[in-house]
Amino acid sequence: xxxxxxxxxxxxxxxxxxxxxxxxxxxxxxxxxxxxxxxxxxxxxxxxxxxxxxxxxxxxxxxxxxxxxxxxxxxxxxxxxxxxxxxxxxxxxxxxxxxxxxxxxxxxxxxxxxxxxxxxxxxxxxxxxxxxxxxxxxxxxxxxxxxxxxxxxxxxxxxxxxxxxxxxxxxxxxxxxxxxxxxxxxxxxxxxxxxxxxxxxxxxxxxxxxxxxxxxxxxxxxxxxxxxxxxxxxxxxxxxxxxxxxxxxxxxxxxxxxxxxxxxxxxxxxxxxxxxxxxxxxxxxxxxxxxxxxxxxxxxxxxxxxxxxxxxxxxxxxxxxxxxxxxxxxxxxxxxxxxxxxxxxxxxxxxxxxxxxxxxxxxxxxxx
Amino acid sequence: xxxxxxxxxxxxxxxxxxxxxxxxxxxxxxxxxxxxxxxxxxxxxxxxxxxxxxxxxxxxxxxxxxxxxxxxxxxxxxxxxxxxxxxxxxxxxxxxxxxxxxxxxxxxxxxxxxxxxxxxxxxxxxxxxxxxxxxxxxxxxxxxxxxxxxxxxxxxxxxxxxxxxxxxxxxxxxxxxxxxxxxxxxxxxxxxxxxxxxxxxxxxxxxxxxxxxxxxxxxxxxxxxxxxxxxxxxxxxxxxxxxxxxxxxxxxxxxxxxxxxxxxxxxxxxxxxxxxxxxxxx
Numbered sequence: 001x002x003x004x005x006x007x008x009x010x011x012x013x014x015x016x017x018x019x020x021x022x023x024x025x026x027x028x029x030x031x032x033x034x035x036x037x038x039x040x041x042x043x044x045x046x047x048x049x050x051x052x053x054x055x056x057x058x059x060x061x062x063x064x065x066x067x068x069x070x071x072x073x074x075x076x077x078x079x080x081x082x083x084x085x086x087x088x089x090x091x092x093x094x095x096x097x098x099x100x101x102x103x104x105x106x107x108x109x110x111x112x113x114x115x116x117x118x119x120x121x122x123x124x125x126x127x128x129x130x131x132x133x134x135x136x137x138x139x140x141x142x143x144x145x146x147x148x149x150x151x152x153x154x155x156x157x158x159x160x161x162x163x164x165x166x167x168x169x170x171x172x173x174x175x176x177x178x179x180x181x182x183x184x185x186x187x188x189x190x191x192x193x194x195x196x197x198x199x200x201x202x203x204x205x206x207x208x209x210x211x212x213x214x215x216x217x218x219x220x221x222x223x224x225x226x227x228x229x230x231x232x233x234x235x236x237x238x239x240x241x242x243x244x245x246x247x248x249x250x251x252x253x254x255x256x257x258x259x260x261x262x263x264x265x266x267x268x269x270x271x272x273x274x275x276x277x278x279x280x281x282x283x284x285x286x287x288x289x290x291x292x293x294x295x296x297x298x299x300x301x302x303x304x305x306x307x308x309x310x311x312x313x314x315x316x317x318x319x320x321x322x323x324x325x326x327x328x329x330x331x332x333x334x335x336x337x338x339x340x341x342x343x344x345x346x347x348x349x350x351x352x353x354x355x356x357x358x359x360x361x362x363x364x365x366x367x368x
Numbered sequence: 369x370x371x372x373x374x375x376x377x378x379x380x381x382x383x384x385x386x387x388x389x390x391x392x393x394x395x396x397x398x399x400x401x402x403x404x405x406x407x408x409x410x411x412x413x414x415x416x417x418x419x420x421x422x423x424x425x426x427x428x429x430x431x432x433x434x435x436x437x438x439x440x441x442x443x444x445x446x447x448x449x450x451x452x453x454x455x456x457x458x459x460x461x462x463x464x465x466x467x468x469x470x471x472x473x474x475x476x477x478x479x480x481x482x483x484x485x486x487x488x489x490x491x492x493x494x495x496x497x498x499x500x501x502x503x504x505x506x507x508x509x510x511x512x513x514x515x516x517x518x519x520x521x522x523x524x525x526x527x528x529x530x531x532x533x534x535x536x537x538x539x540x541x542x543x544x545x546x547x548x549x550x551x552x553x554x555x556x557x558x559x560x561x562x563x564x565x566x567x568x569x570x571x572x573x574x575x576x577x578x579x580x581x582x583x584x585x586x587x588x589x590x591x592x593x594x595x596x597x598x599x600x601x602x603x604x605x606x607x608x609x610x611x612x613x614x615x616x617x618x619x620x621x622x623x624x625x626x627x628x629x630x631x632x633x634x635x636x637x638x639x640x641x642x643x644x645x646x647x648x649x650x
């Protein structure tokens with residue numbers, strides 16, 4: 001343990017010296033090599049984080065640019081610290097692996113709030129410091145010990161206007177009604193949102209979903225299995241609609257807008273009964289930048305950052321102070337806009353954190 | 369020291385560093401997986417016992433094995449005809465064929481998978497063409513089901529089947545076939561009784577190669593299966609990354625490893641495996 005601490009301090013010193021030009025690159029890398037730190041992690045994480053940066057672990061694509069402009073710039077302006085990215089996607093298994101290996105290279109992960117419930121108590125996450133981060137700048141119940149919801153995304157659906165004409169599907173009940181609305185549909189492969197949609201279609205009220213009745217949900221899912229495809233990534237869901245493989249598709253609501261655009265309005269987004277998912281920022285245990293990351297999370301909660309994320313990524317604000325400021329052209333797409341907020345239901349991260357693993361497996365077994 | 373030197377060829381000392389490295393980097397992780405499969409979440413054989421308790425796991429394994437067997441049969445049969453044609457045509461055509469084979473061999477699996485969607489999807493080239501000329505009313509469901517997975521996998525695996533067969537067919541002395549015809553055998557008799565037995569090592573090599581590679585397929589079933597064709601590799605990845613059931617994942621990985629080893633062992637009862645990998649028959 002002492003050795004590790006010593007190595008870490010030596011490397012941090014080394015990183016500072018390297019950054020200021022007191023040490024050449026070769027010696028710095030040799031130092032890293034000698035202390036057993038992999039080159040890639042040094043380049044991507046350790047050195048960067050130690051050298052006055054916060055490393056954000058996100059999903060790549062547009063989000064790199066958007067997180068930079070929406071949060072990074074304001075964070076740099078107020079703290080003088082930079083923002084770097086690891087875009088490999090912080091899946092729960094990867095976070096666990098990173099922390100268990102003792103080689104933590106990311107400071108904040110753009111994850112789900114249920115990850116905070118499952119990974120927090122097992123010692124893989126740093127608790128959120130609520131003297132810096134505000135509990136009031138997110139929805140009630142979405143500020144947890146090990147993670148705080150910064151944005152919301154939603155499970156909604158799109159439908160093909162040419163297939164259904166004047167009498168379009170308007171609810172999950174319609175989505176699951178293959179007699180009235182024939183055609184293929186697509187659902188999310190990893191259970192989230194699909195289970196809730198099935199229960200709502202079966203008549204469960206949106207505020208009485210949890211704990212999920214798994215048997216009932218899976219029976220409903222199986223009832224339309226022959227008319228269903230399942231997608232594992234946003235781009236896959238997108239192409240299933242654009243390529244005409246499905247006439248109805250469950251979709252992340254920000255993707256829904258892209259699909260509307262790409263099909264020139266042929267597909268239309270329905271936000272009725274959309275399920276709000278708390279996207280959360282969580283901090284891997286032993287993160288290199290230490291407490292400085294809390295300031296970053298606090299910056300992301302501010303109204304300007306919230307609106308910028310909505311504008312750039314289509315991620316809906318979770319800070320109630322931002323709800324009233326959602327611009328007119330986003331009213332249809334942001335799930336917490338005045339137009340949508342009364343129609344949506346809320347995900348329970350506690351239930352998913354505790355039962356998510358078994359639920360995903362049961363779902364996979366039901367659809368395969 | 370002297371005694372040691374007498375038994376230990378000095379050559380071993382030269383390759384010792386490499387040997388240690390390979391053992392550490394290769395065996396280490398494998399042992400770690402085996403260890404994980406009997407210690408996570410709790411010590412014991414609980415993970416393996418799940419095989420008896422859970423229908424789902426057995427079904428996933430059965431799906432995987434079934435798809436791999438069908439893929440192997442088709443890839444090797446088609447690969448055999450391709451290799452046969454290549455060996456027996458003119459050098460020029462052979463070069464063309466080899467180029468085409470290698471080009472498809474080198475194209476990324478993702479590109480090849482998505483190309484099938486363009487071709488055979490619901491709104492793909494083939495379905496649209498058939499609809500336009502009035503042969504079908506509803507699009508044929510080629511993709512996003514088990515058939516789609518099979519088409520994608522067989523297509524991907526054919527070059528792997530052809531190459532070992534090609535090597536083995538090229539090594540055959542053609543005068544043997546001439547002798548067979550000379551002694552009065554018909555063409556098909558010569559093929560079944562002389563040519564096929566002579567290519568058996570190549571056949572076994574390509575069967576093993578295709579089957580073992582198929583077992584680990586991930587991208588093709590995930591994309592072309594439309595979520596309904598769940599194979600072991602994808603299930604393992606979900607257990608590792610999403611549900612954090614690392615013990616189950618390690619158990620399935622260990623099972624695949626032992627399955628392959630068992631297959632090699634059974635093969636070795638019937639034939640000398642070294643001939644398959646290019647060694648001498650005795």
